[in-house]
Amino acid sequence: MTLPRIAVLASGRGSNLQAILDAIAQGRLDARLVGVFSDRLQAGALMRVPPELRWSARPSSFESRQAYERALGDALAASGADWIVCAGYMRILGEALIARFAGRMLNIHPSLLPRHRGLHTHAAALAAGDAEHGCSVHFVIPELDAGSLIAQARLPVEAGDTPETLASRVLALEHRLLPAVLRLAVAGRLSERDGTTYVDGQPRFTPLTLDSLERRMPHPEATP
Numbered sequence: 001m002t003l004p005r006i007a008v009l010a011s012g013r014g015s016n017l018q019a020i021l022d023a024i025a026q027g028r029l030d031a032r033l034v035g036v037f038s039d040r041l042q043a044g045a046l047m048r049v050p051p052e053l054r055w056s057a058r059p060s061s062f063e064s065r066q067a068y069e070r071a072l073g074d075a076l077a078a079s080g081a082d083w084i085v086c087a088g089y090m091r092i093l094g095e096a097l098i099a100r101f102a103g104r105m106l107n108i109h110p111s112l113l114p115r116h117r118g119l120h121t122h123a124a125a126l127a128a129g130d131a132e133h134g135c136s137v138h139f140v141i142p143e144l145d146a147g148s149l150i151a152q153a154r155l156p157v158e159a160g161d162t163p164e165t166l167a168s169r170v171l172a173l174e175h176r177l178l179p180a181v182l183r184l185a186v187a188g189r190l191s192e193r194d195g196t197t198y199v200d201g202q203p204r205f206t207p208l209t210l211d212s213l214e215r216r217m218p219h220p221e222a223t224p
C-alpha cells in the first residue's frame with residue numbers, strides 16, 4: 001500500500017512537526033513524511049528529520065520572492081506530497097505557490113480564527129480580554145490566516161495568564177489538533193471548494209472541535 005505523503009513547511013523549532021512524526025510512529029497517522037521545507041537554514045525543525053528529507057533555502061539568496069517560491073514549489077512537487085502543512089512557517093506565501101497546491105495546503109494558527117490573525121496572538125487575546133483562546137487549522141489561501149476553517153481547539157483564559165503561559169497551553173492543544181486533522185485529510189475525508197471546507201463530502205459551516213476529532217481517534221495524552 002502506498003501511504004499518503006505529507007510535507008511540512010517550518011521556520012522554527014518544529015514541535016508541531018514532531019507531533020506529526022510521533023503520530024506516525026505511534027500508528028495514529030497512516031502517512032509518510034516526505035520532507036521538511038524551511039526558509040531558515042538553521043531551523044530546529046530540519047534537525048528532527050534525516051538529512052535526505054531536509055530542504056532549506058534563504059529567500060534573500062534568490063533574485064525575487066517569486067523565484068524563491070518557484071524553487072520551493074518545485075521541491076514540494078518533487079516530494080510528491082499529497083498534503084502540505086504549514087507548521088510555524090513564518091513567511092506569507094504568494095498566490096502562485098498556493099495555486100499550485102490548492103486545496104492541499106493546511107496551516108495551524110495559534111488563535112481561534114477569525115480572531116487574532118497574524119503574529120502575537122496570545123498577547124492579543126489577553127489584551128482583548130478574551131474568555132477563551134486556542135488554535136485553528138485551516139486551508140491556506142493568499143490572504144493571511146483567512147482560509148476556510150477545518151478544526152479548532154479551545155481553552156479558557158485563566159486569571160494571571162501571560163502570553164507565555166497561554167502559548168504553552170495552546171501549543172499542547174496544537175500538538176493534538178494537527179495530527180487529528182491530518183488523520184482526516186489522509187483518509188481522503190477532507191476537501192475544500194470555493195472557500196468552503198467539506199468533511200465526508202458535506203460542507204462544514206462551523207469548525208470541527210478537538211473533542212469530536214478525538215472521539216474518532218483518541219490521543220494518548222487526552223484526558224478522559
Ligand code: GRF
Nearest residue numbers: 012013014015016088108110
Ligand atoms: C506554533 O504556535 C504555530 O501555531 C505558530 O508557530 C508556532 C510554531 O511552533 N504559527 P513549532 O515550530 O511547531 O514548535
